[in-house]
Amino acid sequence: MAVSEVYVLGGYQTDFSRNWTKENKHFSALMRECVEGALERCEIAPEEVQSAHVGNFAAELYCKQGHLGAFFTEVHPSFSGLPTSRHEAACASGSIALLAAAAEIEAGRYGLQAVVGIEQMKTVSPAQGGEFLGTAAWFADEAQGVEFPFPKLFGRLGDEYDERYGLDDAHLAEISRINYENAQRNPNAQTRHWYMNAEHAKSRGDDNPVVGGRIRVSDCSQVTDGAACVFLASRDYAKKFARGAGLKLSELPRIKGWGHNTARLRFADKISESRGQRYVLPHVRSTIESAMRRAGIADVNGIDGIETHDCFTTSEYMAIDHFGITAPGESWKAVEEGWIAADGRHPINPSGGLIGAGHPVGATGVRQMLDAFLQVTGRAGDYQVEGARNFQTLNIGGSGTTSVSFVVGR
Amino acid sequence: MTLLSSRKIERVVVLGANGTMGYGSAALFTRAVPRVCFLARSREKAGQGLAAAIRQVRSQSLASRATVGSYDADLDAEVQQADWVFEALAEDFALKKQIFDRVEKARRGDSIVATVSSGLSISALAEGRSESFRRNFLGLHLFNPPNVIAGCELIAGRDTHPGVVDFTEAFARARLGREVVRCADTPAFAGNRVGFKVLNEAVQLAERHGPLLVDRLIGPYTGRSLPPLATIDLVGWDVHRAIVENIYQNAPDEAHETLRLPDSMSRLCESGTLGDKSGGGFFKQQDGSRLVLDLATGEYAPESEIALPPLDFIDEVARLHSQGRYREGLAVFLAAQGEWAECARRVIAGYIAYALARVGEVCERLSDLDRIMATGFNWAPPGALVDWMGPGAALRLVENSGLEAPALLREAARDAQGARLFRESHINIGKFFVAG
Numbered sequence: 001m002a003v004s005e006v007y008v009l010g011g012y013q014t015d016f017s018r019n020w021t022k023e024n025k026h027f028s029a030l031m032r033e034c035v036e037g038a039l040e041r042c043e044i045a046p047e048e049v050q051s052a053h054v055g056n057f058a059a060e061l062y063c064k065q066g067h068l069g070a071f072f073t074e075v076h077p078s079f080s081g082l083p084t085s086r087h088e089a090a091c092a093s094g095s096i097a098l099l100a101a102a103a104e105i106e107a108g109r110y111g112l113q114a115v116v117g118i119e120q121m122k123t124v125s126p127a128q129g130g131e132f133l134g135t136a137a138w139f140a141d142e143a144q145g146v147e148f149p150f151p152k153l154f155g156r157l158g159d160e161y162d163e164r165y166g167l168d169d170a171h172l173a174e175i176s177r178i179n180y181e182n183a184q185r186n187p188n189a190q191t192r193h194w195y196m197n198a199e200h201a202k203s204r205g206d207d208n209p210v211v212g213g214r215i216r217v218s219d220c221s222q223v224t225d226g227a228a229c230v231f232l233a234s235r236d237y238a239k240k241f242a243r244g245a246g247l248k249l250s251e252l253p254r255i256k257g258w259g260h261n262t263a264r265l266r267f268a269d270k271i272s273e274s275r276g277q278r279y280v281l282p283h284v285r286s287t288i289e290s291a292m293r294r295a296g297i298a299d300v301n302g303i304d305g306i307e308t309h310d311c312f313t314t315s316e317y318m319a320i321d322h323f324g325i326t327a328p329g330e331s332w333k334a335v336e337e338g339w340i341a342a343d344g345r346h347p348i349n350p351s352g353g354l355i356g357a358g359h360p361v362g363a364t365g366v367r368q369m370l371d372a373f374l375q376v377t378g379r380a381g382d383y384q385v386e387g388a389r390n391f392q393t394l395n396i397g398g399s400g401t402t403s404v405s406f407v408v409g410r
Numbered sequence: 411m412t413l414l415s416s417r418k419i420e421r422v423v424v425l426g427a428n429g430t431m432g433y434g435s436a437a438l439f440t441r442a443v444p445r446v447c448f449l450a451r452s453r454e455k456a457g458q459g460l461a462a463a464i465r466q467v468r469s470q471s472l473a474s475r476a477t478v479g480s481y482d483a484d485l486d487a488e489v490q491q492a493d494w495v496f497e498a499l500a501e502d503f504a505l506k507k508q509i510f511d512r513v514e515k516a517r518r519g520d521s522i523v524a525t526v527s528s529g530l531s532i533s534a535l536a537e538g539r540s541e542s543f544r545r546n547f548l549g550l551h552l553f554n555p556p557n558v559i560a561g562c563e564l565i566a567g568r569d570t571h572p573g574v575v576d577f578t579e580a581f582a583r584a585r586l587g588r589e590v591v592r593c594a595d596t597p598a599f600a601g602n603r604v605g606f607k608v609l610n611e612a613v614q615l616a617e618r619h620g621p622l623l624v625d626r627l628i629g630p631y632t633g634r635s636l637p638p639l640a641t642i643d644l645v646g647w648d649v650h651r652a653i654v655e656n657i658y659q660n661a662p663d664e665a666h667e668t669l670r671l672p673d674s675m676s677r678l679c680e681s682g683t684l685g686d687k688s689g690g691g692f693f694k695q696q697d698g699s700r701l702v703l704d705l706a707t708g709e710y711a712p713e714s715e716i717a718l719p720p721l722d723f724i725d726e727v728a729r730l731h732s733q734g735r736y737r738e739g740l741a742v743f744l745a746a747q748g749e750w751a752e753c754a755r756r757v758i759a760g761y762i763a764y765a766l767a768r769v770g771e772v773c774e775r776l777s778d779l780d781r782i783m784a785t786g787f788n789w790a791p792p793g794a795l796v797d798w799m800g801p802g803a804a805l806r807l808v809e810n811s812g813l814e815a816p817a818l819l820r821e822a823a824r825d826a827q828g829a830r831l832f833r834e835s836h837i838n839i840g841k842f843f844v845a846g
Contacts, residue, residue, distance in 0.1 A: 015838040024845035029734030033840045036734075041835070074733075184587050187836035193560055193587055195441065199471035207469050381836075 006102045006255040007238035008408060009044070009112075010377075011230030011370045012037035016190040016358035020225040021122045027063045028074055030120055034227035035075045038114070042231055043245070046076040049231075050110040052084040055097030055117040056362035061132045062123050072116065090136035091311060092397030093117065094228070094365025095260075095404035101232050102255055111237035117366030118227040129223055133361070136398045138265045148211050151220060153267050153399040154312035155213025160271055160280055161317065165329030169214055172313035173201035174335050176218045176355055179310060182342050183352025185382035190222050190358030219313040221354035228367040250410065253376045256390070257295030257407040259287035267399040278328045285322045287403035288394060295407035297390065300324045300346060303407070304388035305375055307368040309396040310353040319394055320348070342383065350375070350383045365395035365404060372408040413580045416573075417522075423447045423492040425481075425499060425509055431526050432498035433459035434556035437467050439496070440475040441557075442585035447488045453480045467557060481512070489516040496550070498526045501652055506535060514543050522574060524550040528649075529598035529656050532567040544569035548578060551599055552588075553786045554645065561786030562588045563599045589785040591778045597660040598653050600772040601782040604765045605789070606653045611668045611757055612638035613650075613675055619753075621692035622702045622716050627754040630844030631727045631739070633790025643691035647675065647684045664814060665764050674705040683708075723751050732845035737798050739843065744803055758795070759811035762804060765792035766816040776818060780832055790842035793831035796822060798839070801831075 014034050023029075031054075039046055052072040059065045069084035087097040094117030101113040121129055133150050134143025143149035161167040180196035183189035200208060201218045208216050232255070233241060242249045263270050263283040270281060279285040297303065300323050308323075310316035320331035325339060325346045334340050340348040351357045351371045354364060372391035374380040385391075390409035396402065422439045426432040427448035436459065439446045448463070450456040456478035464472050479488060489495055495513055499505050506525065513523060519542045525535060532549040539547070549565035556562075562582060566575045575592070582588040593600040608628075616624045616639055625637035634641075642650045651671055658669040683703075685691035694701045694710055701710035723746035730739035744755070765783070769776045780791030796804040801822035808815045822831055832839070 015841065018838065018841050022844075023841060024728070024732055025734065026732050029732060029840070029845075032734035033838070193558065195437075195467035195469050195472075195557065197441070197469075197471055199474055200469045203469075203471060205470070207471075 004106055004108060004234045004236075006105045007233045007235065008253045008255065008369065008373045009231040009233050009238065009241055010038070010042040010373060011228060011366075012041045013188050013228040013363075013367050013370055014226050015188050016224050016226040016360065017192065018225055019122050020120050027059060027065050027120050028071055030225065030227045031071050031116065031118055032075045034118065034229045035072070035114065035116060038229035038231065044112070044231060044241075046078045048112050049079065049082065049114050050112050051101070051104065052079070052082060052114040052116065053097040053101045054084065054086045055088075055094035055115070055366060056086060057088060057090055057093050057119055058132050058135065058361070059120070061135070062129070063120055068118070072114070088362075089402040090397030091309065091359070091361050092365055092395045092402040092404050093362040094367070095369075095393070095395040095406070096365070096402070098230070098232070098365060098369055098406070099258060099260060099404060102258065105232055105234045108234070111234045113232045114229060115232060115366055116227060116229045117360075117363035119360035119362040120225045121223050121360060122225050126223060137267070141266060150399070151212030151215040151312065154314045155215040156267060157280070157312075157318060157400070158214050158314040161314070161329070164280065167317070168332060170202060171332045171335045172214075172219055172317060173198065175310070175313040175316050175340075176201040178341055179316075179349055179353045179356035182350050182383060183356025185342075186351050186357055187381070189352040189356050190224050191352065191356050215312055215314070221311045221359035224358035224360040226358060226360035226363050226367070228363045228370050230366055230370050230373065253373055253408050253410050255406055256409050257291040257293065257297070259290030259294070259405040260403070261287045261290075262402045263400060265398065265401055270400055279322055280318060280328075281322065281400040284318070284394070284396065284400055284403045287405045288323055288392070291392060291405040291407045295390070295409070297407060303346075303390050303392045305347040305350060305385040305391050306394070307351060307371050307391065308348055308353065308394040309364070310349060310355050311359060311396070313355070315396065315400075316348065316353070318400075323392070323394070342385065347385050350380065350385050365393070368393040368395055369406060369408065372406065376409050413576055414584055417493065417577055419443055419493045419581060419585075421445045421447070421492045422494045422496060423449055423488045425449050425495065425497045425513075427478075427498070428455040428459040429498060429500065430554055431552065431556060433463040434466060434554065435496055435498050435526055435552055436476070437463040437472060438552070438557040438586055440472050441587070442581075444475055446476050447484070447492070448476055448478045449481060449485060449488060451481060453478055453483070456480065466555065481509075485512055486516040489513055490518060492517070492521055494522045494524065496524050496526065501527060501530065503530055503535070506530070510535065510539065510543075514539055517543070521546065522578065523547045524578070526550060526552055528602055529653055531597075532565045532595045533569075536567045536569065541569070545571040546574055548575060549595070549599070550578060550582065553601075559786060560587065560589045561601065561782050561784070562590055563593045563601060563782060563786070564590050565593050565595050565599055567595060589781055591773065591782040593773050593778070594771065596772050598657050600768070600779055601786040602653050603657055603661070603772050604761070604768060604779065604783065605787045606650065606657065607665055607668055607764050608757060608761045609638045609642055609650065610654045610671065611760060613642065613672055614668065614670075615753065615757070616692065617672050617674055617705050620702065620704070620716065622713060623718055623750075625692075626718060626721060626724065627750060628757050629724070631724055631731060631846065632743070632754065632758055633795060633842045635788045635842070635844055639692040643685035643693055645685070646687055647679045647691055651676065651679055664767065665760065668760065672705070678705070678708055681708075719750060721750060723748075728846040731843045734840060736840055736843045740795075740799050744799060744807060755807060756811045759807045759813055762792045762795055762819070763808045763813045763816055766818040769818060776831055777834060781834055781837070784834070784837050784842070788842065790839060791832055791834075791837070794839045796831050801825070801828075
């Protein structure tokens with residue numbers, strides 16, 4: 001049976017610099033503003049939406065609120081009765097929601113789907129939030145009683161690189177600097193007005209303390225409140241949408257390829273499985289390759305830009321060789337040569353990524369999809385990669401555990 | 411050659427670098443410029459400015475881009491080498507003129523000279539100077555703290571060269587990450603003209619009803635992160651007084667009376683009440699509790715001892731805002747009964763009417779005013795308020811408040827297509843409607 005292609009019609013993200021707790025806002029306000037923003041931006045009437053998927057990591061912990069799919073129906077009276085659901089896979093929750101929505105379109109169930117990624121994280125102290133995030137690891141084994149477990153786990157990813165290939169922390173600092181610099185051009189980026197430069201990113205001390213192993217504050221993504229929403233559509237719905245917008249169907253981007261793998265939960269198990277292999281996280285590599293293969297793209301040279309999961313600088317360092325930009329262990333070359341800069345040959349995170357743009361955990365995968373959409377339709381404004389036709393995302397949950405990648409293009 | 415590459419900005423001198431605006435601006439420049447010189451009356455004061463700048467951005471890395479010096483020992487040599495001279499002295503016309511005498515003698519003919527003034531006439535500051543000075547002189551009004559608040563105003567004088575204005579706008583936007591709004595060289599420019607009109611009206615109301623009630627009535631639920639009187643305490647009563655008096659004396663308009671500084675505030679100001687920086691203003695913290703000023707007596711009373719009338723409509727609006735139902739919240743605000751709802755509506759009506767009536771006078775387009783109110787004041791922009799109330803409802807609000815409706819508002823209400831007034835898609839409007 002031929003499956004329908006999945007088109008991306010556009011969407012909306014909230015300003016990731018906002019603190020919704022300080023605004024005295026309930027979780028539902030974040031959902032409502034984001035979905036209303038997407039409907040308005042895409043000029044889609046609420047009555048058109050046939051189903052909704054919500055990606056979220058831990059609203060039960062951060063907001064004492066579950067059953068998030070149901071909150072979608074609160075946004076507009078016409079949403080009452082829609083089939084909705086919530087998806088969780090730690091920091092990859094948003095991409096899992098996208099996969100589920102795309103699968104339903106491929107199966108011919110629905111013509112127009114709303115996919116929302118959402119997380120409100122500033123409801124608790126950093127230490128409490130760090131503990132909540134620890135539930136994305138094997139909590140009892142890897143996080144219980146550990147202050148800020150994830151920086152430590154991703155510090156160990158750096159250590160693993162160091163052991164296998166050698167790793168200079170200056171390259172990690174440069175990755176941070178680039179993400180912050182890119183974020184300055186993104187009007188929704190959390191850090192767009194923050195103070196950052198190469199010296200600061202390289203420094204260690206009171207201004208830039210170490211939070212776990214080799215990971216400094218400047219190596220970390222942010223604690224962020226935010227949501228993103230995109231609309232996915234079947235070929236038939238996309239045709240109708242394109243007509244209404246005065247576009248050709250071929251001008252609408254679609255999900256050309258996807259990849260999805262889940263590795264063992266504990267970091268140590270992942271690393272022991274990959275011993276003797278070329279890639280430190282082979283399942284991540286497999287996810288990236290699957291997405292490219294399904295898109296009919298031979299290698300990273302067919303990709304015009306990447307939105308990757310830089311929850312820490314070490315995860316972006318890992319992504320560089322796993323995308324095939326360099327040989328395994330040689331990510332430093334891409335950093336030194338400027339290939340990953342916004343105007344480089346393989347731009348990574350023109351949005352600023354999770355370090356610069358922010359990381360509302362469950363929203364990140366959807367935000368990456370939205371940015372890929374903006375890039376391949378030439379609508380990314382000041383952070384546009386010139387002439388981009390194909391963009392690839394990589395969204396990771398846990399310590400390299402759940403990986404999802406999409407190739408979006410026209 | 412692109413606009414940005416048409417000039418090299420590698421050395422910036424900041425004058426008055428020990429003051430809040432001075433060191434904050436200098437910190438901002440170090441984001442984009444490899445060498446920023448902090449100048450003050452003495453080297454020691456400049457050093458204090460540098461230390462404050464480092465504390466503000468929380469990065470020692472700033473020091474590697476900074477030097478310090480004094481006017482007497484270093485101004486001539488530093489200004490001579492500078493690509494950009496940024497003046498951030500106290501808001502005193504004579505003082506600024508004096509330092510510009512020295513700058514004019516020392517500067518290269520092609521360097522930019524900018525003032526951070528929040529409302530003095532740019533043309534008047536440049537009057538009588540050389541052509542080269544006048545062509546390269548402009549206002550770049552940053553808001554406090556400069557490296558935190560993104561909005562800024564760009565003001566050309568009569569003789570400023572258009573190329574200098576264009577370059578400064580591009581540089582401030584791309585390199586300093588500012589939201590740049592071009593304003594006319596009118597008293598207090600755009601943002602402060604509109605913003606301090608509302609703030610001063612709040613002071614006038616506080617004389618009658620007390621600060622606590624007024625800050626509740628014109629509180630965050632009306633589209634601002636901080637209530638008006640708490641805002642004045644934060645910026646300083648002296649600053650408020652200077653700005654309001656400047657507008658009152660030099661820009662008589664239809665809202666003239668709302669810009670008259672109440673005598674009680676004037677008196678207290680003279681006896682040293684300057685807001686937070688003097689230990690208290692309309693409000694004061696003492697032993698963990700908040701005290702509220704009685705403007706007539708100058709005495710403070712604990713907040714807990716002040717009884718407020720029932721303000722159920724505010725609670726209801728805040729409840730709707732907390733769920734992101736902002737339009738419904740505004741509808742409740744517009745329909746609420748009673749003198750306090752009417753009182754709050756008159757201030758918001760005044761904000762909308764005054765702002766829309768200033769378009770064409772203080773800036774070219776409504777979007778300019780909208781952007782500076784949003785990014786300089788952190789207030790819901792007037793255009794967005796009209797959109798969310800509905801232009802017809804906004805027009806009725808203004809007319810029912812006994813104010814003259816500006817042409818822009820009448821046109822919007824007539825527009826059958828319902829075109830939006832606010833079109834700045836990069837600004838989230840919801841964030842201004844703080845619940846409670």
